[in-house]
Amino acid sequence: MHFIVEGGVPLRGSVSAQGAKNSAVHLMAATLLTADPVILENVPVIQDVFSMITLLREVGAEVSFDTARHRIIITSRKELKPEVSNPVAANLRASLSLAGPLLARAKQARIIFPGGCNIGARPVNYHLKGFQALGAEARLEDGYILVQGKRLAGRRIYLDYPSVGATVNLVCAATLAKGETILENVAEEPEIADLCNMLRKMGAKIRGAGTKMIQVRGVRQLHGTSHRVIPDRIEGGTYLVAAAITRGEIILKDTVPAHLEPLLVKLQEAGAQLETNKNKVHLRVLHRPKPVDIKTMPYPGFPTDLQNQMLILLCLAEGISLISETVFENRLLITSELRKMGADIQLHGGGAVIHGVESLHPAQVTAPNLRGGASLVLAALAACGLCEVDGVEHLDRGYEDMEGKLARLGARIRRIE
Numbered sequence: 001m002h003f004i005v006e007g008g009v010p011l012r013g014s015v016s017a018q019g020a021k022n023s024a025v026h027l028m029a030a031t032l033l034t035a036d037p038v039i040l041e042n043v044p045v046i047q048d049v050f051s052m053i054t055l056l057r058e059v060g061a062e063v064s065f066d067t068a069r070h071r072i073i074i075t076s077r078k079e080l081k082p083e084v085s086n087p088v089a090a091n092l093r094a095s096l097s098l099a100g101p102l103l104a105r106a107k108q109a110r111i112i113f114p115g116g117c118n119i120g121a122r123p124v125n126y127h128l129k130g131f132q133a134l135g136a137e138a139r140l141e142d143g144y145i146l147v148q149g150k151r152l153a154g155r156r157i158y159l160d161y162p163s164v165g166a167t168v169n170l171v172c173a174a175t176l177a178k179g180e181t182i183l184e185n186v187a188e189e190p191e192i193a194d195l196c197n198m199l200r201k202m203g204a205k206i207r208g209a210g211t212k213m214i215q216v217r218g219v220r221q222l223h224g225t226s227h228r229v230i231p232d233r234i235e236g237g238t239y240l241v242a243a244a245i246t247r248g249e250i251i252l253k254d255t256v257p258a259h260l261e262p263l264l265v266k267l268q269e270a271g272a273q274l275e276t277n278k279n280k281v282h283l284r285v286l287h288r289p290k291p292v293d294i295k296t297m298p299y300p301g302f303p304t305d306l307q308n309q310m311l312i313l314l315c316l317a318e319g320i321s322l323i324s325e326t327v328f329e330n331r332l333l334i335t336s337e338l339r340k341m342g343a344d345i346q347l348h349g350g351g352a353v354i355h356g357v358e359s360l361h362p363a364q365v366t367a368p369n370l371r372g373g374a375s376l377v378l379a380a381l382a383a384c385g386l387c388e389v390d391g392v393e394h395l396d397r398g399y400e401d402m403e404g405k406l407a408r409l410g411a412r413i414r415r416i417e
C-alpha cells in the first residue's frame with residue numbers, strides 16, 4: 001500500500017488533533033485494573049488501538065469500539081487469563097503495558113516480548129527491575145516477559161531513566177500494592193498525567209502526576225469511570241511541521257499548546273509565525289526556514305517522536321542544522337530515503353549534520369517505521385512533482401485518516417491499495 005503525493009502546494013486551513021495514541025493504548029491496558037466497565041472517549045481510530053483490543057480480548061476483557069464516536073467500553077469482569085501470545089503483541093510496544101495491570105489484578109502475566117518499530121533495541125530492564133522492587137518475580141524467558149507476585153508491597157523506587165513505559169507499568173502495579181510506593185525520576189510526559197488522572201477517577205490514590213516523583217498509596221480495588229483521552233501532541237505537531245515545510249498557514253484545533261511547547265519554540269526559531277490560545281495553534285510560514293539545532297530528550301525536552309518531522313524542515317533550511325537523537329539509537333533511518341530526494345545529511349554517531357538545500361526533488365521512497373513514514377510524506381509534500389511513499393501501513397498504526405486530513409488542507413495525495 002502506498003501514497004502518491006504531488007508536492008509543492010502550501011497547506012492552508014484548519015485541522016483537529018486526534019486523541020493521543022501514546023495515551024490511549026496505556027489507558028486501555030490500565031482498564032484491566034478494575035472489573036467495572038471503563039469508557040474511553042476521543043480514542044483515535046488507528047491500527048495500534050485495534051491491536052490493543054485484540055490483546056485485551058485475548059486476556060478475557062469485553063471490548064466494544066464505536067469508531068464513529070471514537071468511544072471504547074472495556075469490561076474485564078471475568079477471571080482474566082494473564083497470557084498474551086497473539087503475534088500482534090510482538091509488534092506493539094504498548095503490549096508491555098498489560099504487565100503492570102495483570103500483575104496487580106491477576107497476580108501474574110506472561111507477555112510475548114514486544115517490539116514496536118525498528119528504532120532501537122527497546123529493552124525492558126527498567127520494567128523488570130521495578131516489578132522486582134515491588135516484590136514480584138520478573139524475568140525474560142524464551143521471548144516472553146514473565147511476572148508474578150501474590151502481594152505487591154509498595155516502596156521507594158528510583159528509575160535509572162525516565163522511561164515512559166516503565167512509569168506506566170509501575171504506576172499501574174502500585175495502585176493495588178500494599179502501602180505506599182514512591183517512584184522517582186519518572187517520565188513527565190503529558191500521557192503519564194493523563195493516565196494518573198484516569199486512575200484517580202477509578203479510586204487510585206496518586207500524587208505528583210506529571211512531575212519527576214509520583215506517590216501511590218495502594219488501595220484494595222478500583223472502580224469504573226469514563227475518561228477522555230488527551231489530544232495527540234505528536235500527530236498534531238506533525239501537521240504543524242507539514243504546514244511549515246510547505247510554507248502554508250494552518251490552525252491546529254483541539255490541541256493543548258503547552259504540550260507542544262518544545263516544538264513551537266523550535267518552529268519559531270526556524271522563522272514560523274505562531275499564535276496560541278486555549279486549544280489552538282495558528283502557524284504561518286512565509287519564507288525559507290532558518291537552520292536550528294535539535295536535541296531530543298525526555299519531556300519537557302524536544303520529543304524524539306517529532307525529530308524526523310523536523311529533520312525534513314531542516315533539510316530545506318537556509319544553512320546548517322544539527323540534530324542529536326539521544327532517546328533511541330536508530331531513529332535516523334529515513335536519511336537514506338531523503339538522500340534520494342536530494343537532501344544533504346551527514347550522520348555522526350547518534351546525530352546528523354544537515355546542510356539545507358533549496359528544494360527536494362520527487363522520488364520513490366519507503367517508510368521504515370511509523371514516524372519516519374509520516375516524515376517522508378512531509379518530504380513529498382515539499383517536493384515539486386509526483387512522489388510515491390511505500391509502506392503506508394506503518395502510518396496507519398498511529399495516524400487516523402492522514403491522507404484525508406492532508407487533502408482537506410489542500411495537499412494532493414491519494415492512497416493506492
Ligand code: EPZ
Nearest residue numbers: 022094122123124125126127163164165166305327328371
Ligand atoms: C514510548 O515508548 C512511546 N510509545 C514512544 O512512541 C516514545 O518515542 C517513547 O515513549 C519516548 O517518548 C508509547 O507510549 C506506546 P521509553 P517507550 O521506555 O515507553 C530505553 C511512537 O512513535 N529503555 O521512554 O518504549 C529505550 O530503549 C513511539 O509513537 C531501556 O533501556 O519509551 C529508549 O532508548 C516510538 N530499558 C529509552 O529508554 C527499559 O526498560 C526511552 O524508552 C525501557 C526503556
